[in-house]
Amino acid sequence: MDAVLEKVDDDFELKVSEVDAETRPSRAEAEAAVRTLIRWAGDNPSREGLLDTPKRVVKAYEEFFKGYQADPEEILARTFGEVAGYDDMVVLRNIKVESHCEHHMVPVQGTAHVAYMPNGRVVGISKLARIVEAYANRLQTQETMTAQVADAIEKYLQPKGVAVIVDATHQCMTCRGVKHSDVFTITRQFRGVFKEERYERQFWDLIRAQS
Ligand SMILES: Nc1nc2c(ncn2[C@@H]2O[C@H](COP(=O)(O)OP(=O)(O)OP(=O)(O)O)[C@@H](O)[C@H]2O)c(=O)[nH]1
Numbered sequence: 632m633d634a635v636l637e638k639v640d641d642d643f644e645l646k647v648s649e650v651d652a653e654t655r656p657s658r659a660e661a662e663a664a665v666r667t668l669i670r671w672a673g674d675n676p677s678r679e680g681l682l683d684t685p686k687r688v689v690k691a692y693e694e695f696f697k698g699y700q701a702d703p704e705e706i707l708a709r710t711f712g713e714v715a716g717y718d719d720m721v722v723l724r725n726i727k728v729e730s731h732c733e734h735h736m737v738p739v740q741g742t743a744h745v746a747y748m749p750n751g752r753v754v755g756i757s758k759l760a761r762i763v764e765a766y767a768n769r770l771q772t773q774e775t776m777t778a779q780v781a782d783a784i785e786k787y788l789q790p791k792g793v794a795v796i797v798d799a800t801h802q803c804m805t806c807r808g809v810k811h812s813d814v815f816t817i818t819r820q821f822r823g824v825f826k827e828e829r830y831e832r833q834f835w836d837l838i839r840a841q842s
């Protein structure tokens with residue numbers, strides 16, 4: 632079996648990096664790969680304007696793919712019980728999504744709406760945005776990202792229900808290939824009480840509400 636895959640465990644779908652320190656290429660190797668791509672594009676990586684480009688691209692990749700270093704369990708570890716008996720859904724709408732498609736490695740941009748029905752304790756609201764980021768900042772399909780966000784909240788918060796909607800455009804569809812602009816892809820996952828029509832409807836109503 633491929634050394635990289637030996638790390639697969641039960642938590643594979645939710646977990647951290649799939650490449651350990653030993654199998655991860657060095658920064659110099661990553662920069663060399665960018666120089667190869669520049670030559671493949673038809674340009675000269677040694678000309679002045681491109682000299683620092685491999686360094687910049689590798690640094691940008693660190694930012695785009697920092698989700699591999701995030702640990703969803705740690706993000707959701709801290710919860711609060713002092714909520715005066717609050718027992719209704721908590722909804723975050725319009726969480727920015729900046730991801731990259733795993734087929735073409737080009738941007739996927741859009742918004743996520745996340746709700747959960749607390750089971751006594753609540754989590755800091757920023758942590759829900761961090762969970763979206765943890766999965767968006769990886770190579771993704773929209774379906775996988777949507778399911779992973781729902782799975783992580785379900786597993787680590789154990790709420791009465793979770794709802795996740797992602798609404799995004801894929802540059803692999805707008806800037807290349809079929810070149811259809813203005814196409815938004817919507818994916819959704821409803822778990823627990825959000826499978827009930829009334830809660831699903833209330834969630835949709837709340838995310839459509841104007842501020
Ligand atoms: N289901 C799904 N498909 C995606 C996502 N992002 C990109 N794709 C699609 O992945 C598919 C890859 O298809 P391929 O035929 O292997 O690649 P391709 O020749 O580049 O396809 P075209 O984009 O049609 O030119 C394309 O249809 C993309 O539109 C995503 O998040 N979810």
Ligand SMILES: [Zn+2]
Nearest residue numbers: 732734735803
């Ligand atoms: Zn793509």
